[in-house]
Amino acid sequence: MADRLRADAKANQDLVLAAARRAFARDGGADASLREIAKEAGVGIGTLYRRFPTREDLVWAVYSGEVDRICEEAETSAPHPRAWMETFLDFLAAKRAMADALKVVLAGDEERRLAVRARITGALGSLLDTAAAEGAIRDDVAALDVLMALGGISLIAGEPDQRAQAGRLLDLLMDGLRPCR
Amino acid sequence: MADRLRADAKANQDLVLAAARRAFARDGGADASLREIAKEAGVGIGTLYRRFPTREDLVWAVYSGEVDRICEEAETSAPHPRAWMETFLDFLAAKRAMADALKVVLAGDEERRLAVRARITGALGSLLDTAAAEGAIRDDVAALDVLMALGGISLIAGEPDQRAQAGRLLDLLMDGLRPCR
DNA sequence: TTGCTAAACGGAGCATGCTCCGTTTATGGT
DNA sequence: ACCATAAACGGAGCATGCTCCGTTTAGCAA
Structure with missing residues (x-):
């Protein structure tokens, strides 16, 4: 540059x-x-x-390192989607500012946001693919949709004292991802 | 009084x-x-x-009538959960302020919020029960959880231009509610 | 060393949410 | 008709997000 x-x-x-x-x-x-x-x-x-x-720019500058770390985890560790999703939700719960930033990133279509989105959906996608290959989950759900579902959960039940509720919503999401029939 | x-x-x-x-x-x-x-x-x-x-008090005062109408619909019309949920999401998309108000209502535990919550979960619960009786969906998911899922969808993908995205998330939710196995 | 200028600085200023409190007034009792 | 007073009024005031613009300065070229 x-x-x-x-x-x-x-x-x-x-x-x-x-x-x-x-x-x-x-x-x-x-x-x-x-x-x-x-x-x-x-x-x-x-x-x-x-x-x-914007506030999001600052939030992002502060936390992008941690997001990267979480993404790497998704790509390198054993394919346990649920465990990773819990990590992700815990991260968002601890850094509430990130939850809001995520919402913006998931909605916007400027170059910058798209890149961030690609980074995360890429990692999550790889995790989902691996899990799907093992038959643990369906293989026809877009990573972006799952990411948005996670974002939604963290927005509606992201307060630290709503862990249980968030867990139930995650159950529901996992049920939706199950490869039944 | x-x-x-x-x-x-x-x-x-x-x-x-x-x-x-x-x-x-x-x-x-x-x-x-x-x-x-x-x-x-x-x-x-x-x-x-x-x-x-609070802003929510005002929002609520303005829209409680419409919410009531939607609740009645859930209780009286044919049990088509998906259709009703779409109506609900459309309502929240049109009145963005309500989406925020809903988030607060779903988190708080003051008498007032609990009452509102009871009104909606009651209606939604009845809808879900009927559908479950017909075998259309599972019977072991709490109405509150479904309501929160809907709230999450509207928070993360509630802008009018995100209809398609919201639809996909709703698909995922419905899949999670399917009575497979 | 001495200018020049694009870049950076920083805070005044405006809109908004929400609170606090001195002033006004509706209403019920005499 | 007149009070007393609880209730209601309304806006000044503070914190915050964000913008705009006059002032200062780093970095470079002569």
């Missing part, structure tokens, strides 16, 4: 990211104040917004 | 409701400004908030 950042810009970006990471760690990040994050980073609110135009 | 409203209070409440109905009709209501509604009703913002402490 020829678009290298100016030194001061890069430094500020890092300060903001660090502050955001700290703020998000405090409470899942769903409602951390961006002004507060900017202040904590010692940067003007305008600077934060120029670098991360 | 001994708690009758003072005449002026009642009048203002009606004005607010009428204004809200108009505002919501314009755009689903998801992001109509409450200040604007108050102004349109010729009432102070404080008055609006005293009568409807």
